[in-house]
Amino acid sequence: MYKKLISMVVALIVVPVLFTGCLGSDKTEETTKTEAAVETKTEAAVETEVKDAKVIKISMGVNDKHPSYLAAVKFGEIIAEKTNGRYDVQVFANAQLGDDIKATEAVKMGNLEMAIPSASPLVGLDPDLNVLDLPFLFPNTKAADAVLDGPVGQKIAQKLEDNGLHLLAYYENGFRNITNSAHEITTPADLKGLKIRTMENKIHLAAFKAMGANPTPMPFSELFTAMQQETIDGQENPIPTIYLSKFNEVQDYCTLTEHVYGPHLLLINKDLFESMTPEDQKIFTDAATESKLYQRETNRAMAADYVEKLRAEGMIVTELTAEQKQAFKDACAPVYKEFEELIGKDLIDEVQAVIEKNK
Ligand code: TK8
DSSP states (O other), rough: HHHHHHHHHEEEEEEEEEOOOTTOOTTSSSEEEEEEEEEEEEEHHHHHHHTTTTEEEEEEESSSHHHHHHHHHHHHHHHHHHTTTTTEEEEETTTTTTHHHHHHHHHHSSSSEEEOOSSSGGGGGGGGGGGGGGTTOOOOOHHHHHHHTTTTHHHHHHHTTTTTTEEEEEEEEEOOEESSOOOOOSSGGTTOOEEEESSSHHHHHHHHHHOOEEEOOGGGGHHHHHTTTTTEEEEEOOOOHHHHHGGTTTTOOOEOOOOOOEEEEEEHHHHHHHHOHHHHHHHHHHHHHHHHHHHHHHHHHHHHHHHHHHHTTTEEEEOOOOOHHHHHHHHHHHHHHHHHHHHHHHHHHHHHHHHHHHH
């Protein structure tokens, strides 16, 4: 299936893209830049190309091997096919159009059509988003699906909607695991003194402090270099990202902590979506759902397969016993109290009730 998708990508065209950022409070920053970006055109898009096709650019931080990228390409193919090429969906990997926060801000402002960020760096949009970041909340993907595809997921989507962002689907980033270059980690004490990059998210920072590490937030695009130059000792991400981004080239150890489950959000500018005909809205929504199922399936297969691939390439991948995992959980327990007021006890209870029923 993977091969088939790759073969569907028929043309790689380098185009200069003018991207104007409109990006928050840092006014001293250069907000306009021209970047060379790689546009991937799908077979369907090429076949059905029409002159004045509406261009839909999708930005993401992960690379073009990641399931979120592959699914976005599929999403574009479905739309091109169903609209006879009236839309030209172009997918941009590697944060070429900005990291998660910047790209999402651009979508919100209408300077970019779509993005697939992690939810964690977007918590500034609404406190409710924080609920997904509570450490060791989700026991498995079944529970995560039940939360995200159910009323809680809709509640979060509404908060995004209030911010000018229409959520088309919850793709999966997945369960996050710690990697580092210093030594094997089996207890929270092993994290002591290690500088660990987290996403730009207060709960993640608090959780890593509580587990004994020295966490530092950073955008994803700066991560590989920071590990390579050893300005940080480690990071945490799902297995597909660790393997596909070749983090094992600069990190020797990985511990399967699965401390946070995170989605990748398939977001479109709300005004753009609302300007479409109901028929086109349905085509976009259906394509999102179809690509979501493919994305999750692919991501889960990779998460299972790539542990062995990482080992085969020399990484020491450590599975924790239930007792060992419990020690990390216990260390993180105070974080729930710390953020209860911000998130709201009702929402936390609601999520935990759904998880209880679906684990
Ligand atoms: C990519 C990110 C990435 C996330 C991170 O833009 O930042 O560590 O896991 O997938 O969304």
